Each structure stands twice: as structure tokens, then as C-alpha cells.
Amino acid sequence: MPNDRRPEIGGTISIQKQAFDIILSRLREAGYQTIGPHIKNDTLVYEPIESLNDLPQGYVTEQEAGRFRLIHNGHHRYFDLIPGSQSWKQYLFPPRLDLLTLQKNGKNWELITPTQDIPSYAFIGVRACEMAAIQIQDKAFLREDFNDPVYHARRVKVFILAVNCLHPAGTCFCASMETGPRVKDGFDLCMTELDEVFLLTIGSELARNLLTGVPFELSSAFVLNNAERGLENAAQQMGRTLVISDLPDMILNNLDNPYWQEIAKRCLSCTNCTQVCPTCFCWDAIDQMNLSGTETRRERVWDSCFNPGYSYVVGGNTRPTISSRYRQWLSHKLGTWKQQYGTFGCVGCGRCITWCPAEIDITREVSMLRKEAQQ
């Protein structure tokens, strides 16, 4: 007789790890592309996965300024590693996207934009920092006065299976930014991985339905306690800290501090940080016309405030130097973002630190600026 027992929203259940594959296949049957962490070319990417077999079992990541290594230490868990350069941003806010295609017809241009399937993504393994980042991008793209149709179409369909981090890496500081390591909200399912089982907190009706018939147990107090303690420990094991109590003012009151020139000596303005940052949302729209001038495609691409042409105005550039561009990025991320969207733009994921070829560390730069400001 089919087991129609369903867990309540807000409740936490535990499932055997093999049962996870049932959830993934249920999602696929329903039309979702299940995307999750996967090792490819010796690095960690977010790509379609089908089962636990595709997940990186037994790995941790070693992350430092300008350094990322996947270390296989042979344990049995799947979600101990901390995400790599990719984030979920590339699925909701694609790096390259056709906005429209026009074809010349005499004097006029005709719109020939083909219908596009909006993919339904199921994000498997969304960390607390990444969940916060998605919610921050929601504020940028989904506004009352302007709603990005591409982001919106993808976002409403997304199924989120979040994961609590128990083993933060060397560049993590989500605890400082108050975005993790515990996933707060916004998920359909939130998972904590213990040695033998996955704990799943139910976040939505959709998730409830998904779990119909999946064998589960109500979690015992002992197990829940384990998870709690794991999370508390994780909050203490962050590789970095960033004091935010005097932000954004400390940064915005020190825009003229010579320390920005000091950073500029090291920064290459290479835009890595903005590409890996899960909240950066700047974009450009470029016309790509064919050689005969009969067809043009308007393409939206990621842009970066570090690009020299980003702040080009007629007759010059408002930010011609690296120091002015780095200052723009930092004073936006941890400064003016607050006035614009009500939160900081930084979630403490540490990607910008890990992937900076010049080993620039946002947590160190902020504390150095603070020290310089106090002098």
C-alpha cells in the first residue's frame, strides 16, 4: 500500500542517503533539470546531475587567497566541500543571453525573436551564502518599478534544495555577514548531512508533495542536536571574519583615504571577483550585426565595474584608475548597496578572495582601511 504520509512544512525528517536519488528522479520526472556540484577538469562546477554518484563524495576544498584545491580525504560525505568559482547566478542571470533579433526589411527592422523554453531548474546543494545571494539578486532584478522578465521567468520556476554547511573553508565569512552557515529561509528543502542520514527541513508545499512516498523518519532529538551542534561549530570555524558594525559608514566616510591607492598597486582590474561574486548583477547590452547589415542580434552579457569602459562617458571616463574602480566595487558591495537594497551586497562566501590572482582579501582590505581611517 503506497505510503502517503507526508511531513509537515517546517518539520525536519531524516532519510537514508540512498533515498536522495528518489528525490532527484522525482524532480526530473516533473520536468526539472537537476543541477548540483560536480567535479570536472579538477575543479568544482554546477552542472546537471542525476544521482548521488555524480556528486563529489569524500572531498573537501582548501581555499585561501588566490588558491583553490580539491582534496580527496576519503570520507563518505557528499557536501563537505565548499563551492568553487561558479554560483547559481549563471542560471538565473545567464552570462550571455539574446534579448532580441531583428531582420532588415527595406527601411524597417522586423522582430524575429524565436520562442524560448524557460528552463526549470532544481538547484541541488544551495549553501546559506548562496541562498542569501539569490535573495539579494531578487531585490535587484525583481522590483516594483522594473522587473527583469528573464530573471523572473527562471526564478519563479526554481526548486531550491539548500544545504547547511558544517565545514566552512579558509575564505568563508558568512557568519560575519550574518548570512550563514545556517540557511535561513527561501528554500523548498533544506538539508543537513550527517554521517548516516540526510536531515531535510520542509520549506514548501512543493517539497511536501515531492516527498510523498519517500521513506523517511521523524528525526530524533539526538539527531537534531547533532546537527545543531555541527552548525554552531561551523559558525566558529570560519576561515575569515569581517567586522560590519561600523559599515557602511566607515567606508563611505573614507572615500578619499590614500589606502585605496595602496590596493590599486596590487589589483589588476581583471574582473575575476565580479564574475565569481554571486550577487554582482551588472550587465551590458551589445548589438551584434552580421557583415551584410541585414540582421542584428541584441545580446545581454555580464559586465563589471572593473572594466575600463564601464564608466565611459562622452569625452572621457569617470573612473579611469584602478583605485577608483576598486573603490567603486568595495564601496558598493559593503557600502551604498545598503541604501539601494536594504542589505549588504556581500554574503561572505569568500569567492572573491579565493579567485583573485593578486590574492586581494576583502576582509583584510576592510580592516586595513579601518586602521588607516583611525589614524
Add this chain to the structure above:
Amino acid sequence: MDNVDQISKELKKIPWFRELSKEHVQKIAEISNLRLVKAGEVLFREGDKEECVYIVIDGRVGLDMFVPHRGKVRFYTAEPWEVFGWSSVTPNIRQRTAGATAVVDGLIVCINAEKLRQACDEDHDLGYLVMRRLANVVAGRLLVTRLQLLDMFANPETKNA
């Protein structure tokens, strides 16, 4: 032709002169004369000896420089209450570096530069006040010149070409 009282009265309309004592105003009026000018009248040319420092009471005086192949370029207009020809009051005596032409009918005060220099040497109080005022005039003129130099209204593309 003009009596000192008439000149004093005109001078006292100019805000800076109200800072001076009656005696000082008198002193300057004694070494000045009023001059009605007609539109187009040339007051002095480039190369002339510097004899007077001028203040516009009414009208407009254009300062020009002749640039070969470009003709006469007017780089400044002195409006009411403005001083021009001020370099004649400075210690090193040179010749005029620009020409002055009345753009419209007007009235100007011409103060004899050499006698003003003498008066400043004799009365250091007056000298200090005059030089202080001139320093302000020059500072303001310098700022305007710098802004003109920036050529801010030029088309940026052609400017850089």
C-alpha cells in the same frame, strides 16, 4: 574737466570704494578722470605704454588680443564695477599685453597709474588696501582664465584629435 567731487561720487557707487576712508577716495579721485566712451572706441592697444588703470562704471569693455591668422580674439569683457588694465599698478612697468575696446556706449574711470603707485608708496595704508583689492581682482581673473582654458564646452572628440 570733471571735478573731484563728481568723480568721488561715481567712485563711491563701486562697493570696494565704500571700504575706503573719505580721504582715500578723495586722493584717488584727484588723480582720476571720468571718460564717456562710444561703442567701438579703442581705449588702448597692445603695445601701448601703460598709463591708466580703469574701472567700468557703466557699459562693457572688451579685452582683445590679436592672434595672427585668427584675427582679434576677445577673451574677456569687463562689466560695470570691474577693473581692467590693472597691471599698470604693479611695480614692473611694461606695455599693454591686450587691447581694450568699448563694446557699447559707456562711462569709465581712468586712474593715473604712476600717480596711484606714488600715492601707495607714500601712504602705505592706502597702498595695502589697493594691493589687497588688486589681489582679489587678479585671483578672480585667474580662475576665469583657467576655466576658459579648460574649454569645457568643446566637443570632446574633436578636442582630443
Add this chain to the structure above:
Amino acid sequence: MTNLQVATLTKKITYPNKGPRWAEITTITNETSDISTYWLKFANPAMQASYRFQPGQFNMVYLPGIGEAAISISSDAADHTSIGHTIRFVGNVTRAVSRLKVGDVVGLRGPFGTNWPVKELEGKDVFIACGGVGLPPLRPVIYHIIHNREKYGKVTLLYGARTANELMYTAEHEAWCKAQIDVELTVDRGDSNWTGRVGVVPMWFYQFRIDSHKTAVLTCGPEIMIRFVIYEALARRIPPENIFVSLERNMKCGQGSCGHCQLGPYFVCKDGPVFRFDALQPFFNVEEF
């Protein structure tokens, strides 16, 4: 089994929906050697009839294959027959515009941005100080004032250009004077034919009797000119809340989404281009911000 809604998951969507709104060039007015006003009318008459803008707002003009440019609207907001865009040919898109002719079609999006606060200025004296291509975004204000002249006090336009033949809209100046707007001109350099002022816009403030309690200053032009105009206005004790500035930044989307036009916390396309100066004060003088 599960009762997930499969149908909604794979809905086909066409985006961004209907594509560019096309507008035709009805007239081209040559203002100076490198500035012209393009009068645009939407191809769809209903769209043209219902299009409204406020003085100070801008449109995004699209040339397929080349790109978009943010252009201030310089025509009368009360005239609904066509929309005037005064364009200086300085970049890729605007240079491509300079090759267009009457009858050609461009894409048009807008209006975007904040406007000059013509309603809040009622009852006040208005001092407009601008130069070069700073006058076009202010011309709709002049028209608005003329249409509602009794609602405003003393109105002065102090306008400068590089040389006398680069002064814009000169054919209209007389009409503006007749509407009791004090039109005061200045040029950076003159010649013997020019009988007007020679000097820079900010230096002429001293010539005007300005009641600091009831005067609002509106300014637009090269940012360095704006800076010195503001110095002068503040020196005349006009409070920063009564000084309004229109700024220019690199604009791509016009809607506060792409990030390019940011100045501190503000998106110049959405929170501007018209700003009240007190809002800008913390950031305005930070170099390269």
C-alpha cells in the same frame, strides 16, 4: 504519485515581448556644426498620442546594429505631436544618428529618469545657469514656465557657449525675452563682432540680484561648470535644497538595472538625472567616484 504541476514547468515564453518601439524622424534642425535636434514621432499613432514626459527626462534612442544612447528630451512637454531630441555627435551611436535622414526609423524607449521640479518651483524665482549642451535638457523647463508664467517669479537664463556661433536656440531667445525671461548670454571667447559678455558662466552671478530665500538654481552642463555654478550659488547663500543639477553618466538600460550609471548609492538613470544638490553633496566632490 506526486501532484506536481508539470504543465507550468515547461511553459514556452517569448521574451522580451514586443521588441523596440519604432519612431520616425519627422524633422532635423541643425543647431550648430555638431549638434542637431531630431524630432521623433512614434510609428504607432496611438503610442505617440499617449506619450508624455516631464521636463528633464530622457529617452533611449536605439539604432539597430549599433546600439542605444540616452538622449535628453529638449522639446515642449505640452506638444504631443513629436518629441525633440537635441544630440551632439560625439560617440558611435550619435555619429551614426548624424547620418540619418528625415523618414528614417529608430527605436525609442522612455521616458526615463527624474524631472526638474517645476511644480515645487511655483512661486519661486528661477535662475537657470547652463552651458553648451546643458541647455537642451532645460529647454522644456523654459517652455513650461512660459506656458505658466504667472506661477513663477523672476526667471533668468544665464547661458554660455564656446563661441557666439555655438550658442543654441538663438532664434527663440527673443520669444523667451518677450515672455519675461531674462536671457543673459556669455561666450568663452568672442570676436570683434560679438558685443555680449566674454567669460565663463559661473563668473557672472555677481551681476544678478538673487534673493537667496526664494530662488532656485537649475544647472546643467559640463560637470566642471556645474561645480563652479554651485560654488557661486552657495556663496550667494542659496541652500543646497534649492539647487538642482542634471548629471550625465554612462547609461545602458535606463532603468536602474545594469549598474553602469551609478554615482554612490544613486542610479543616475533612475534616481536622476535631475538631483537636488543636498542629496549629492557627500559624493559630488569625491574625485573619480
